[in-house]
Amino acid sequence: MNAKERLPKGQYLTKKWPVLHEGGVPKVDLATWNFRISGLVEQERTFTWDEFMALPHEVYECDIHCVTTWSRYDNVWEGIPFQAVLDTVKLNPDSKYVMIQAEQGFTTNLPLEELLKPGVLFAYKHDGKPLEPEHGYPLRLMVPHLYFWKSAKWVRGIEFMSKDRPGFWEERGYHMLGDPWAIDANNPDGQRFRDDPAWFGDSSIEAEKKWREHLNALRSQKKS
Helix, strand or coil: CHHHHCCCCEEEEECCCCCCCCCCCCCCCCCCCCEEEEECCCEEEEEHHHHHHHHCCEEEEEEEECCCCCCEEEEEEEEEEHHHHHHCCCCCCCCCCEEEEEHHHHHEEEHHHHHHCCCCCEEECCEEECHHHHHHCCCCCCCCCHHHHHCCCCEEEEEEECCCCCCHHHHHHHCCCCCCCCCCCCECCCEEEECHHHCCCCHHHHHHHHHHHHHHHHHHHCCC
């Protein structure tokens, strides 16, 4: 694959790693840090930092694509594969979706099937170095095939769910999935923004019009 084929429509390439997040950077004490698995599992489970680090590790190289239109190639991540964490619990058969829980009330939603794809892990290193606090220290999710906001910083747990519901940024207009390669009539610049008129309360023509106006406003903000 050549460089052009690696860059989704509407993205530009950078070697920098911009810092983007809402609010401040949380202070973390690994002695009291924990990771909780909850929701539709046979038995909920909580890990200490040392217990979590005792799980299998993996190194994975990938490109990342931010919804704010920058992309960065050849990132090397080290972390705990999602599958290794999943193997520590028994899921309820109705578990189809996941809400990733992070510090300061941040969340992001994902279909379980997306988290079972190659390269999805809970990362603690980037390009051979421990994550810096502003990039998610001590642990962030890494979902290489979706927009980077889905790779939540400062992760503290997983909630398994039977139905999808929006996370922090999804409630504020970002797409429920966020595939940068999905280009269609509703997502001409990739799955950056919500594509469901019912988000506004109904599927009437008036709601459709309001939805389109909202999308256009969001796109104008990003371009500026």
